[in-house]
Amino acid sequence: MIPPHPITIIGGGLAGLTLGIGLRQRGVPVTVWEAGRYPRHRVCGEFISGGGQGSLARLGLLSGLQTAGAGSAASAAFFAGKSLVAARPLPAAALCVSRFVLDDWLAREFQRLGGELRSGARWSGEFGPGVVRASGRRVEPVAAGWRLFGLKVHARGVALDADLEMHFVPAGYVGLCRLPGGEVNICGLFRSAAPVPDLAQRWRDWLGGPADSVLHARLVGAEFVDDSFCSVAGLGLRPQRAAQRHECSVGDALTMIPPVTGNGMSMAFESAELATGPLAKFSRGEVTWAQAQQAIARDCDGAFTARLRWAAWLQRALFQPSARAALLFLAARSEWLWRGIFVRTR
Numbered sequence: 001m002i003p004p005h006p007i008t009i010i011g012g013g014l015a016g017l018t019l020g021i022g023l024r025q026r027g028v029p030v031t032v033w034e035a036g037r038y039p040r041h042r043v044c045g046e047f048i049s050g051g052g053q054g055s056l057a058r059l060g061l062l063s064g065l066q067t068a069g070a071g072s073a074a075s076a077a078f079f080a081g082k083s084l085v086a087a088r089p090l091p092a093a094a095l096c097v098s099r100f101v102l103d104d105w106l107a108r109e110f111q112r113l114g115g116e117l118r119s120g121a122r123w124s125g126e127f128g129p130g131v132v133r134a135s136g137r138r139v140e141p142v143a144a145g146w147r148l149f150g151l152k153v154h155a156r157g158v159a160l161d162a163d164l165e166m167h168f169v170p171a172g173y174v175g176l177c178r179l180p181g182g183e184v185n186i187c188g189l190f191r192s193a194a195p196v197p198d199l200a201q202r203w204r205d206w207l208g209g210p211a212d213s214v215l216h217a218r219l220v221g222a223e224f225v226d227d228s229f230c231s232v233a234g235l236g237l238r239p240q241r242a243a244q245r246h247e248c249s250v251g252d253a254l255t256m257i258p259p260v261t262g263n264g265m266s267m268a269f270e271s272a273e274l275a276t277g278p279l280a281k282f283s284r285g286e287v288t289w290a291q292a293q294q295a296i297a298r299d300c301d302g303a304f305t306a307r308l309r310w311a312a313w314l315q316r317a318l319f320q321p322s323a324r325a326a327l328l329f330l331a332a333r334s335e336w337l338w339r340g341i342f343v344r345t346r
């Protein structure tokens with residue numbers, strides 16, 4: 001019998017580790033290369049909304065994750081400046097979990113299943129047959145004239161009206177998400193036409209909102225967990241099609257969805273699940289690498305193309321003050337519109 005072809009995954013974030021777990025469950029030899037080390041904080045709203053929860057459940061990971069520290073979010077509120085524009089039950093509950101816990105838990109689960117994890121190891125080789133790119137966002141320093149960057153920090157002593165609060169500020173939006181254990185995750189996406197220096201010193205100015213905003217009032221008495229602060233720049237949110245990628249890619253390496261949807265982690269889990277079957281077939285010699293890659297690209301494009309289009313439209317509207325005001329006004333009054341936007345962006 002021919003031994004199974006090993007799979008090498010570049011990137012031990014959510015997509016890479018979930019794919020590694022799925023492949024190990026099918027007996028495929030897998031090595032994950034991860035440039036960083038665990039546990040570590042990541043820029044993320046830490047709010048998992050959408051079909052990725054189903055992917056985790058089918059992989060048998062959901063209950064273990066809940067035991068490890070994932071909570072549930074059932075409500076969301078939206079604020080623009082001084083005013084509350086809408087508070088709503090979520091049409092479907094989300095999972096809330098710190099990336100410090102989540103990535104570490106998945107890494108240990110992957111190793112428990114016999115996967116080889118090379119942490120602190122940056123891959124600089126080719127992406128040929130058997131090598132999957134799960135290395136996160138492709139850096140885009142300037143996107144349509146704007147520099148997009150993200151900031152995140154945890155804090156204690158922040159009282160919220162809902163499990164998730166979204167605050168719209170002149171340069172972007174900031175999500176406050178309740179985490180199990182009493183901490184709140186504060187995560188923002190911002191855009192700037194000019195380079196933004198000193199983020200490590202000035203993050204409180206960006207995440208704190210204008211002086212007269214509800215966001216500012218929320219964070220006045222916050223006790224920040226300083227070592228949880230992290231930032232990321234060079235984000236590109238233009239939808240990409242898997243069929244146009246030359247490499248076999250999953251997660252953000254395939255395409256990013258605007259963070260306001262809270263669906264990026266879900267797409268990482270979903271794309272990993274979609275890739276597992278074709279890669280296992282390749283490993284057993286049942287299909288060629290090109291066939292496996294095409295099957296994964298077809299399934300990912302089928303699952304993501306429409307949602308990415310809606311999410312891009314939503315992101316554009318939220319960055320234009322008049323369109324944003326109209327959208328929030330209407331969504332506050334129309335359950336049909338609120339549900340429609342929610343369902344189509346995940």
Ligand SMILES: Cc1cc2nc3c(=O)[nH]c(=O)nc-3n(C[C@H](O)[C@H](O)[C@H](O)COP(=O)(O)OP(=O)(O)OC[C@H]3O[C@@H](n4cnc5c(N)ncnc54)[C@H](O)[C@@H]3O)c2cc1C
Binds near residue numbers: 033035047135187
């Ligand atoms: C501001 C902001 C807020 C967000 N909020 C949310 C949210 O609330 N909900 C949500 O679902 N999503 C959110 N997201 C998106 C979410 O964080 C991503 O979609 C998710 O992390 C993608 O997972 P991934 O595994 O594809 O990439 P990553 O988690 O980025 O993992 C990629 C990994 O690859 C490693 N790597 C890269 N290159 C190499 C190399 N050459 N060799 C070895 N290792 C390498 C990196 O170290 C990294 O660990 C947000 C994103 C931003 C920017």
